[in-house]
Amino acid sequence: MSFIPGQPVTAVVQRIEIQKLRQDSNLILGFSIGGGIDQDPGQNPFSEDKTDKGIYVTRISPGGPADVAGLKIGDKIMQVNGWDMTMVTHDKARKKLTKKNEDVVRLLVTRKSLEDAVKKSKNPSYPRP
Amino acid sequence: MDTESTYSGYSHYSGRSRGSHRHGERSRDRHKSRSKDSRSEKSVTINTPPVEPLLGDSSVRGEQVQDDNWGETTTAVTGTSEHSLSQEDIVRITKDLEDSVGLDCRRYLTRTLAVILGLLVFLTPLAFLVLPHVLWPEKLQSCGTACEGLFISVAFKLLILLLAVWALFFRPARAGLPRVFVFRVLLIVLVLLFVASYWLFYSVRILDLQDDNYQGIVQYAVSLVDALLFIHYLAVVLLELRQLQPCFSVCVTRSTDGETRQYNLGQLSIQRAALAIVEHYYCDFPIHNPALLSASKSRAAKHLAGLKVYNVDGELAAAPAEGPGNNAAAGLAHSQSRAMIAAAARRRDTSHNELYYEEAEHERRVRKRKARLVVAVEEAFTHIKRMQEEEQKKAPGDVMDPREAAQAIFPSMARALQKYLRTTKQQHCHSMESIQQHLAFCITNNMTPKAFLESYLTPGPTLQYSRDHWLARQWTLISEASVTSGLKDGTVFLLKCVDFSLVVTSKKIPYIQMSEEYIDPKSHKFVLRLQSETSV
Numbered sequence: 001m002s003f004i005p006g007q008p009v010t011a012v013v014q015r016i017e018i019q020k021l022r023q024d025s026n027l028i029l030g031f032s033i034g035g036g037i038d039q040d041p042g043q044n045p046f047s048e049d050k051t052d053k054g055i056y057v058t059r060i061s062p063g064g065p066a067d068v069a070g071l072k073i074g075d076k077i078m079q080v081n082g083w084d085m086t087m088v089t090h091d092k093a094r095k096k097l098t099k100k101n102e103d104v105v106r107l108l109v110t111r112k113s114l115e116d117a118v119k120k121s122k123n124p125s126y127p128r129p
Numbered sequence: 130m131d132t133e134s135t136y137s138g139y140s141h142y143s144g145r146s147r148g149s150h151r152h153g154e155r156s157r158d159r160h161k162s163r164s165k166d167s168r169s170e171k172s173v174t175i176n177t178p179p180v181e182p183l184l185g186d187s188s189v190r191g192e193q194v195q196d197d198n199w200g201e202t203t204t205a206v207t208g209t210s211e212h213s214l215s216q217e218d219i220v221r222i223t224k225d226l227e228d229s230v231g232l233d234c235r236r237y238l239t240r241t242l243a244v245i246l247g248l249l250v251f252l253t254p255l256a257f258l259v260l261p262h263v264l265w266p267e268k269l270q271s272c273g274t275a276c277e278g279l280f281i282s283v284a285f286k287l288l289i290l291l292l293a294v295w296a297l298f299f300r301p302a303r304a305g306l307p308r309v310f311v312f313r314v315l316l317i318v319l320v321l322l323f324v325a326s327y328w329l330f331y332s333v334r335i336l337d338l339q340d341d342n343y344q345g346i347v348q349y350a351v352s353l354v355d356a357l358l359f360i361h362y363l364a365v366v367l368l369e370l371r372q373l374q375p376c377f378s379v380c381v382t383r384s385t386d387g388e389t390r391q392y393n394l395g396q397l398s399i400q401r402a403a404l405a406i407v408e409h410y411y412c413d414f415p416i417h418n419p420a421l422l423s424a425s426k427s428r429a430a431k432h433l434a435g436l437k438v439y440n441v442d443g444e445l446a447a448a449p450a451e452g453p454g455n456n457a458a459a460g461l462a463h464s465q466s467r468a469m470i471a472a473a474a475r476r477r478d479t480s481h482n483e484l485y486y487e488e489a490e491h492e493r494r495v496r497k498r499k500a501r502l503v504v505a506v507e508e509a510f511t512h513i514k515r516m517q518e519e520e521q522k523k524a525p526g527d528v529m530d531p532r533e534a535a536q537a538i539f540p541s542m543a544r545a546l547q548k549y550l551r552t553t554k555q556q557h558c559h560s561m562e563s564i565q566q567h568l569a570f571c572i573t574n575n576m577t578p579k580a581f582l583e584s585y586l587t588p589g590p591t592l593q594y595s596r597d598h599w600l601a602r603q604w605t606l607i608s609e610a611s612v613t614s615g616l617k618d619g620t621v622f623l624l625k626c627v628d629f630s631l632v633v634t635s636k637k638i639p640y641i642q643m644s645e646e647y648i649d650p651k652s653h654k655f656v657l658r659l660q661s662e663t664s665v
Contacts (some may be wrong), residue, residue: 032664039661058662090661097665 009086012118013078015106018069020103029097029105030064031057031071036090046074048112054078055085055093057109072111079108159542193512229315236305246317247294250324250357254283257331257350261343267603268341276344279351286354297368303408306400307606308613312367327353366635372397377616377635381406385629388414393638400612406633407604415588417629420554424487428480432473491552499586505545506578509538513572535569550585558594559585603627 020027035044037053046056057075060067077085080096088096097105258280261269272280335346372395379402382389390413394402513534529537546564550556571581585595606612607630608622618637623630 029665032662034662059664061664090663094663094665 006024011078011110012114014070014114016069016071016107016109018065018071018105018107020105021065027098027100027103029065029066030061031066032059033077033090033093033097034058034092038089039089044101045074051078053087054091055088071107071109075109075111077107077109081106180285220605236302243298243317244272246321247298251287253324253327254287254350254354255398257353258347259284261340261346264336265341267337268339270341270343272343272347276347279344279347283351283354286358290354290358290361290410293358297361297364304404306399306404306612310401311613316360316364316367319363320357323356323360324353371395372401375638377402377618377637379406379616379635381410381634382632383414383417383629384632385417385419390414394616394635396615398613398615399608399610399620399622400606402616402635403604403606403612403633404623406631407624410631411592412590414590416558416591416594418554418558418588420557428484431480441638485590495549495552498545498552502542502545502549503578503582505542506582509542510578510581511540512541515575531569531573532565534572535565539565539568546585555585555588558588560595563595 018029020029033055035041035056036053039053041047041053042050044050044052044056046058046096047054055077057066057071057073057077060071060073061128077093079085080093081102083096085093085096194279289311331349335349340346349460374395375393376396377394378391379389379394380389392406392409393404394539397405461487513529516528543561547556550559567584568581607621607625608620610617610622616635618635620633620635622633624633
């Protein structure tokens with residue numbers, strides 16, 4: 001998931017659609033995010049590259065909308081409803097996820113296991129982990 | 130002189146010519162007639178009091194002299210006499226006299242009774258010890274060593290009791306309260322009962338039987354002294370210690386200008402709480418200045434004078450008849466007042482505008498005068514300086530003591546000071562004599578001009594001013610509950626003085642339930658959080 005500066009970023013992504021749940025006049029998604037271009041990337045436990053300032057999923061509430069939709073802890077969020085999440089501040093990411101007039105968010109997320117799965121399917125002799 | 134003729138005319142028609150009591154009655158009647166004056170203005174006018182001092186023999190109480198011919202026989206006294214007092218002062222003096230004579234009697238009476246009682250109680254143990262020797266000396270067993278040791282114990286305990294009673298009870302009385310102090314009465318009754326029962330036992334068992342066991346008698350006397358000491362301990366707890374713990378928060382408001390203070394009091398009866406509050410009043414509240422209230426009174430008068438009610442329809446609230454007639458009259462008055470209120474609300478009142486500009490103007494004027502005053506005083510203080518010891522021997526020429534120094538520099542600041550006091554309406558609080566005294570005091574104690582001015586720039590507590598400003602030592606306690614009952618939550622009472630009244634409300638300090646939480650000092654651990662996590 002590292003990127004080479006100057007080259008476009010490529011990643012294998014999974015499309016996840018989460019329906020927001022109404023709870024006490026709030027619309028919640030049921031997970032927590034960490035990261036952002038204004039945060040310290042070295043503290044991120046989920047990233048492979050410790051200079052990666054992307055938005056990561058740090059916690060999932062069990063049984064919540066995100067859990068139901070298949071979001072996993074450690075996922076890096078690439079897009080939210082078409083908005084890019086690879087170069088945003090933490091607060092902007094939060095705002096894009098918590099818009100009050102949207103009932104559903106469509107995320108593009110990536111994780112290490114996706115890459116591995118694709119590599120395995122491309123190369124049958126790829127050693128299984 | 131005019132006064133002589135009126136005096137003799139009065140006494141001739143009064144119908145009571147008691148010789149020595151003439152002065153007192155006269156003062157009483159003049160006092161009474163002033164209230165009649167305002168009603169019958171056409172018949173008689175009294176402008177000044179008589180020349181004879183009113184502080185004569187005014188111990189007369191009781192019957193008022195109803196002299197119906199008084200108005201016609203006494204001629205008006207005009208012109209001034211050398212001792213002119215204002216009406217308020219006369220009212221105050223006569224009131225003070227009426228009450229001080231009564232109170233003094235009461236105070237001295239209670240004091241002498243208390244002293245007699247104390248002496249009786251004090252001498253009782255000694256009497257117990259001495260009487261056997263006097264009455265049946267032959268039969269009495271001789272006093273052994275233990276017995277004589279008890280003599281020493283009795284002596285010292287009596288000495289301690291004497292000192293303790295002197296410390297607790299023989300203090301100058303602070304005030305005269307309207308009713309008796311319940312705890313004191315209780316203690317007196319207890320002591321009397323106690324001593325009476327001891328005497329009873331003594332007389333029945335010992336005197337009648339002429340008991341010869343002297344040691345037993347001495348031990349009996351020692352037990353009496355012990356018990357008296359314990360009663361004294363009870364007195365200390367009831368009279369002094371019980372009200373120390375704060376239990377109520379009282380809010381005291383002055384009725385004329387709204388000055389408010391809060392105090393914490395313990396469990397006291399209403400009269401003792403009132404006494405504590407009046408003592409605090411003299412120390413904390415700024416002096417009551419009636420000149421500052423005239424502006425709001427004139428505004429109120431203007432409001433009232435603004436509207437007049439005319440009855441166009443011709444219905445008169447004539448004779449108050451029974452039932453419906455009365456209702457009609459009352460209804461008419463109601464509708465009149467309601468109409469006035471409605472009209473006053475509707476009309477465009479510009480008095481708020483006047484008030485605003487007037488206050489701004491006054492503020493500006495006060496600040497200007499204050500600036501001039503400060504500069505004048507500072508300049509005046511530079512004219513004198515303290516002479517050192519060595520200089521004293523060298524130049525004994527123009528040496529002044531503080532009073533003369535004050536008199537020397539006073540004229541240069543007098544005008545500015547007087548103008549400032551007039552602007553802030555304080556000129557009646559400070560006489561020239563008092564200002565000069567204060568100046569001499571400040572010079573003596575090396576105070577700066579700012580320190581000298583402080584007592585004129587802000588109105589201080591009542592005790593700071595001259596004696597005639599707190600002449601009203603007579604306070605009336607007005608209360609719905611009995612004044613010997615204790616303070617409760619929501620008690621309201623009034624302390625009325627001649628010029629104003631203090632409204633007192635009390636609230637109970639709530640019961641506080643505190644719980645504890647233990648924190649282990651090792652549990653204070655921290656991590657750095659540079660990565661913020663937001664839940665969405």
